[in-house]
Amino acid sequence: MQVLKEGVLPKGRALVPGCGRAYAVVAFAQHGYTATGLDLSETAVEEAQQVLEENRASLQGEATVALGNFFETTGTFDVIYDYTFLCALHPDARAAWAQQHKKLLAPGGTLFTMIYPITEKTGGPPFQMSIELVQSLLEPLGFKASRLEMLPDELCHPGREGKTAIGLWQLSEQ
Incomplete structure (x- = not known):
């Protein structure tokens, strides 16, 4: 993940729903975070546990995955990473998605969105x-984008070129 290499995200606890x-x-x-993965699928959690075990030696921080x-x-989390989570939710759940991010993001934290498929x-x-769409969900709740742009094709997964944007969002002081 290029953004992790850039060092622009706050350190600490990361959530990957x-x-x-x-x-x-x-x-x-691997970049020193205490990272928590969350999934509703028992199969995904089982496979994630195997991936964590295979990569345990390369971790600089902690990594856990939970069914939930x-x-x-x-x-609260210092970073929340959303990639292919919002797009998987029914449109009726989008407002609740934004509200939950507001509840979970620590002061000074960053919501890191990979907006796909555009x-x-x-x-x-x-x-x-x-x-x-993502702006319309987050900005009314006080989120402000520090970075919001299309992801360069060379940083996209194959087949996702021109269809992925990046957003780094912080809650404004209220």
Whole structure:
């Protein structure tokens, strides 16, 4: 993850909701974070546990994965990473997604969104995303983007070129 290499995210606790096989959890822990992955799928959590074990020697921080519901999660996190989580949620859950991020983000923390898929499509999941959609969810709650741009093609997963944007969001002082 290029943003981790840039060192622009606050250090501390990281949450990866909808973590799947926990590759992002591993990446955060390799950069010294106490990283927690969360998924609703028992199969995903089992596979994530295996990925964590395979990468344990490379971790500079802590990494755990738990079976659980993002919307019932408590605590605070310095970084929350959303990539292919919002697009997997039914559009009716989007407002609750934004509210939960506001509850979970620690003061001075950063919500790191990879906005995907930016494309014309109907139905889902994945549901169509856009920069404007994510702005409309977060800005009314006091989130302000410090970085909001299309991800350069060379940093995208193959096949996702031109369809992925990055957003780094902080809560404004209220």
